[in-house]
Amino acid sequence: MLTEERVNPRVVSVLKQLSEEIPGFLYSAVVDMEMASPVAELRTKEVDCLDATKAASLYTDMVKAHLVTVAQLGGEDKVGHTSDMFIATDKFYIVLRPMPEIMCYQSLLITRDDNLGQARFILQKYSETLEEAIRG
Numbered sequence: 130m131l132t133e134e135r136v137n138p139r140v141v142s143v144l145k146q147l148s149e150e151i152p153g154f155l156y157s158a159v160v161d162m163e164m165a166s167p168v169a170e171l172r173t174k175e176v177d178c179l180d181a182t183k184a185a186s187l188y189t190d191m192v193k194a195h196l197v198t199v200a201q202l203g204g205e206d207k208v209g210h211t212s213d214m215f216i217a218t219d220k221f222y223i224v225l226r227p228m229p230e231i232m233c234y235q236s237l238l239i240t241r242d243d244n245l246g247q248a249r250f251i252l253q254k255y256s257e258t259l260e261e262a263i264r265g
Contacts (some may be wrong), residue, residue, distance in 0.1 A: 139262035140169035140234060147255045148173075153243025155221070158185040162232045165189040168263070176238065184223075185236040192227050192234045214251055216240070226252055231263055 140159050148154045148171055158181070165186045195214060202239035204210045216223040222245050224237040235256075239248050253260060 137169040137262075138257075139265070140259065143255055143259045144169060144171040146258075147223060147251055149226075150251045150254075151237070151243075151248045153240035154237075155240060156181040156185075156236075156238040158182065158235060158236045159259065160185050160189055160234055162189050162193060162229075164232060168181070168233070172201060175209065181236075181238060188223075188225055188236055189234070192225055196227060196229055221246070224252065228254070228256075228260060228263075231260060233263055235259065242259050 138157075143161075144157050148157065154173065156170070156172040156176045156179075158167040158232065160167050167182060167185055170182060170185065195211065196214040199205065199208045199211060211227055213225070216225075218241070220241050222239050222241055222243075224235075224239075224245070225236040226237070228234055235252065237248065237252060239245070
């Protein structure tokens with residue numbers, strides 16, 4: 130069962146589509162990096178024991194720090210474009226996908242038993258649609 134916490138209907142619609150395709154989907158949010166707050170999020174009941182919203186907001190500093198680091202190392206021309214950042218625990222995979230052009234990032238939480246590569250492929254599949262929905 131999915132619940133919508135913060136509602137930007139167009140963005141939530143895209144999150145619902147990708148949630149149906151990603152095995153082990155637990156939570157996803159699109160976070161405004163200036164406000165450090167989700168503009169839309171979608172969660173399963175299994176995540177009720179976690180404060181995924183707070184975690185998604187707190188990851189903002191990490192995403193910003195990474196983007197500054199890339200710039201300090203010579204920018205994308207030298208370091209390359211960051212498609213995803215990963216955090217792995219013994220229970221979950223967390224994927225952070227920066228969208229610096231629109232000052233947002235997507236946070237995804239899946240079970241550790243599921244396919245991280247497939248989840249990343251599906252995130253990429255929906256990335257343009259998601260950015261269009263965010264822009265309105």
